[in-house]
Amino acid sequence: MSLEKKTNTSLLSKIIYFLFSDSDSSVPLFFHSLKVEDQLFDFTLVRFLVSFLIVIASLFGRYILQIEEINCFAFLILALLLFLVNCINFVIIYPLKQQKEKVSSYRLLINFLLHFSIATDFFFLTIALWLVGGIYSPFQYFFIFHVIIASVLLKPLVAFAYTMYGYILFLLLAVGTWKGWFPAHFPIGAVPTNSPPSGIYVLTVVVVQGLLFFLTSLLVTHLMYFLRESQKQLMRVNKDLELLCDQRKGFLQIALHNLRSPVSAISMHLQNLINGYGGEINSIQREWVERSLKRCDELISFLKDLENLSILEKADLQSESKVFDINELINEILEENQDLLSNKQQEVILELSINPLFVNGIKRLVKEAVINLLTNAVKYTPESGKIFIRTLSKSNKVRVEVEDTGVGIPESEIPKLFKEFVRINYNIPGFTPPPGSGLGLFIVRQVVENHGGNVYVFSKVGKGSIFGFELPQIVPKE
Amino acid sequence: MEQRKKIILIIDDDPDIRSAIRVMLEQAGFVVGEAANGEEGLKAVERIKPDAVVIDLMMENVDSGSQVAMKLKDQKYPGAMYMLSSAGDAVRYNIDARELGLAGIFQKPVDPKVLISTLKAKLGVE
Numbered sequence: 001m002s003l004e005k006k007t008n009t010s011l012l013s014k015i016i017y018f019l020f021s022d023s024d025s026s027v028p029l030f031f032h033s034l035k036v037e038d039q040l041f042d043f044t045l046v047r048f049l050v051s052f053l054i055v056i057a058s059l060f061g062r063y064i065l066q067i068e069e070i071n072c073f074a075f076l077i078l079a080l081l082l083f084l085v086n087c088i089n090f091v092i093i094y095p096l097k098q099q100k101e102k103v104s105s106y107r108l109l110i111n112f113l114l115h116f117s118i119a120t121d122f123f124f125l126t127i128a129l130w131l132v133g134g135i136y137s138p139f140q141y142f143f144i145f146h147v148i149i150a151s152v153l154l155k156p157l158v159a160f161a162y163t164m165y166g167y168i169l170f171l172l173l174a175v176g177t178w179k180g181w182f183p184a185h186f187p188i189g190a191v192p193t194n195s196p197p198s199g200i201y202v203l204t205v206v207v208v209q210g211l212l213f214f215l216t217s218l219l220v221t222h223l224m225y226f227l228r229e230s231q232k233q234l235m236r237v238n239k240d241l242e243l244l245c246d247q248r249k250g251f252l253q254i255a256l257h258n259l260r261s262p263v264s265a266i267s268m269h270l271q272n273l274i275n276g277y278g279g280e281i282n283s284i285q286r287e288w289v290e291r292s293l294k295r296c297d298e299l300i301s302f303l304k305d306l307e308n309l310s311i312l313e314k315a316d317l318q319s320e321s322k323v324f325d326i327n328e329l330i331n332e333i334l335e336e337n338q339d340l341l342s343n344k345q346q347e348v349i350l351e352l353s354i355n356p357l358f359v360n361g362i363k364r365l366v367k368e369a370v371i372n373l374l375t376n377a378v379k380y381t382p383e384s385g386k387i388f389i390r391t392l393s394k395s396n397k398v399r400v401e402v403e404d405t406g407v408g409i410p411e412s413e414i415p416k417l418f419k420e421f422v423r424i425n426y427n428i429p430g431f432t433p434p435p436g437s438g439l440g441l442f443i444v445r446q447v448v449e450n451h452g453g454n455v456y457v458f459s460k461v462g463k464g465s466i467f468g469f470e471l472p473q474i475v476p477k478e
Numbered sequence: 479m480e481q482r483k484k485i486i487l488i489i490d491d492d493p494d495i496r497s498a499i500r501v502m503l504e505q506a507g508f509v510v511g512e513a514a515n516g517e518e519g520l521k522a523v524e525r526i527k528p529d530a531v532v533i534d535l536m537m538e539n540v541d542s543g544s545q546v547a548m549k550l551k552d553q554k555y556p557g558a559m560y561m562l563s564s565a566g567d568a569v570r571y572n573i574d575a576r577e578l579g580l581a582g583i584f585q586k587p588v589d590p591k592v593l594i595s596t597l598k599a600k601l602g603v604e
Contacts, residue, residue: 257536260564260586261492267587268498275590277505300587336575336583338596 037110039153040089041097043117047086054079054128061190069187069194074131082124089113118150118162126169133191134177134184135205143170147213151220163217167210178202249310256307263303267296298436305439308368312446315362323474324363325356326391326398333370334389340375344383351390357398358474361451366471369447372440373402373467379434380406380465393473397453401468407431408461418445418455428461444469484601487511487528489519489546490562491537495586499532502590508597516546523555529601530558532584544578551579558600560584 058075061067092113096106125146129137143166150162176182178197186194197205270293272278274286281289330352334341341348359366377387381404388403409417413424421438445455448469459465486508490496493514500510511526513519515537523531531550535543547559558581575583581600584593597603 257564261495264564264586265492265494265498268495268502268590271587271590272498272501275502275505277501277590296587332575338582338592342592342595 037093037097040110040114040117041093043149044086044089044093047082047089047117047121051079051082051086054082061187065189067187067189069185070190071131071185075128078124078127078131082120085120089117114153118146118153119165121146121149122162122166122169126173129170130173130177130182131185133186135174135197135202136186136191136193138190140170140209143209144212144216147217148220151217152224156221156225159217159221160214163213167213170209170213171206174202174206249313252306252310256303256310260300260303260307263296263299267293267300270296302437302439305437305443308372308443309439309446311368312365312443312450315365315450317362317450320362321360322363323358323360323476326359326366326400326471327352327356329363329367330370330389330391330400333367333374337371337374340371340378341387344378344381344385346378346381346384347386349386349388351388353391353393355393357391357393358476359398359451359471360474361471365447366451369444369469370400370402372444373400376440376467377402377404377406377465379436380404382406390468394470396473397470398473399468399470401466403464403466405464408463408465409457409459410461411459414457414459417441417457441467483507483509484530484597484603485509485511485526485528486597487513487519487522487526487531489513489516489522489531489537489543490534491515492534495534495562499588499593502588502593503597506594506598507603516542519546520549523550528557530560530581530597531555532560532562534562536564547578547580558597560596562586562588 054075058070058072058079062070062072092109096109122143125139125142129139129142132139147159147163147166150166151159153159154162174197177184178199180196184194184196188194270289273281273289274293330350334348334350374387374389381387385405387405388401390399390401390403392399392401407426407428409424410427413426416422416424418441420442422442423436423438424433426433441455444467448455448471451471453469453471455467455469457465457467486503488496488499488503488510490499490512491514496512496514500512503510511522511528513522516533519531519533522528533543533546537543543561543563547561550559559579561575561578561580561583563583564586582596584596
């Protein structure tokens with residue numbers, strides 16, 4: 001975990017850091033927020049809508065509200081200009097947005113577009129304002145909206161520069177209207193009066209708007225600064241956590257390896273003792289050794305499941321997946337696990353589909369899932385019982401089923417299966433469930449669901465159970 | 479005429495595992511050889527010509543057991559090769575028994591009955 005250095009910074013250095021800090025707009029504001037290119041793209045779409053609205057609003061004002069001073073032609077020209085400029089933005093930004101690998105020239109272009117859009121927006125807004133009453137216009141508050149956008153998207157210093165630029169445009173409009181530098185447009189209805197503004201009124205509006213512009217910009221840039229700083233800190237912490245998680249996995253692997261070997265050696269020596277390879281042992285000694293062996297088996301089973309979970313965590317389905325025949329996999333499992341199957345003299349009946357059944361996935365993980373089902377069947381089926389291994393194709397899915405003639409599972413317990421660390425309450429007189437970690441079926445579910453499949457179970461107490469899963473079937477091309 | 483005793487070589491870096499398997503195999507009538515690493519194991523194969531070898535998957539190097547098996551396969555070793563694998567290792571290192579020419583994989587801890595019956599069946603010992 002990285003530790004933040006605590007230093008006493010002066011107010012001046014804080015201000016300098018705030019103004020020049022690299023809280024650039026490429027850092028997303030929140031984890032769910034859009035990056036600057038996406039924001040630009042969205043603004044481009046909004047601008048298309050605005051150019052359309054300018055036309056509608058001017059026609060509405062002129063012909064529905066009967067405001068004769070509204071110059072529809074000028075608004076049309078303005079909307080057309082906005083539309084054309086925006087078309088250029090769209091043509092550039094759309095293909096860039098689709099690009100997955102961003103090159104440095106791309107970032108430069110995005111920045112240019114960002115500045116170009118904000119600068120033209122302020123300019124078009126000033127023109128629109130001039131056409132609807134200048135400093136009388138209620139639309140002048142849209143300047144604040146643009147100041148907010150600039151403060152959200154840009155570094156504090158650049159945002160202040162744009163605020164200043166916007167304010168100068170507004171100042172020019174106000175003073176120009178007052179001094180009569182350009183013809184005034186005062187559409188009565190949209191503005192309260194058509195008499196030119198007095199110097200006092202112009203001064204009041206200019207001062208009030210100036211304060212509003214800069215206070216808004218200061219507030220928003222401050223807010224954004226703290227948000228970006230928090231975001232950076234969150235990203236740092238997240239990176240540290242990822243590192244810790246990797247270290248934990250590495251540690252777990254070493255711990256598992258160091259635990260498994262001695263436990264296996266203990267278990268094998270205990271088995272030798274029980275089998276009398278070291279000489280006869282009496283009944284009390286046998287009982288003690290059997291108890292020790294049972295606990296060893298529990299520990300080994302738990303370690304095995306933990307190991308499988310850690311393998312599952314690290315597996316990369318996309319790069320490791322291959323198409324394989326599930327029937328061939330079953331035959332491999334049977335060949336390799338003769339010890340498991342011959343343990344209790346159970347009869348294993350194979351009911352594999354005649355045709356090969358192909359699936360796409362990580363073979364070793366699917367193999368582990370089948371072995372887990374098979375191990376459970378062996379554990380819960382009494383000596384000389386039957387175990388069926390079945391594969392079939394149904395509705396474009398490959399099904400693998402392991403059926404046993406074991407004790408079965410009470411109906412009330414079935415929903416608990418396939419969950420982590422679950423032990424089933426059998427409530428069957430005379431039946432003691434074999435030891436287990438409670439992770440085996442959870443691992444099966446994880447493997448199958450990661451491969452886009454699902455698990456299922458049918459069971460009846462006293463009759464047995466069918467545990468199975470289905471995976472999407474792959475039909476090889478001819 | 480008495481049948482020649484079959485020789486099994488155990489290649490494992492854990493002396494306790496070797497000793498436990500030795501006990502199991504000797505009481506079943508096999509002659510047992512031991513090697514503590516892959517290199518020693520390959521030399522022992524040449525020297526004692528075992529009928530079967532039981533190789534631990536994880537020894538001095540990760541996955542070194544499969545490298546030993548691969549070398550033996552390349553040398554056209556005529557006996558049976560079995561892999562000893564701790565829980566999960568065969569899955570982690572994606573061991574393909576057929577590709578390595580293995581006769582089977584035993585999971586640690588090895589069940590003596592299974593080990594003996596499998597080897598006897600494979601080597602034709604009554």
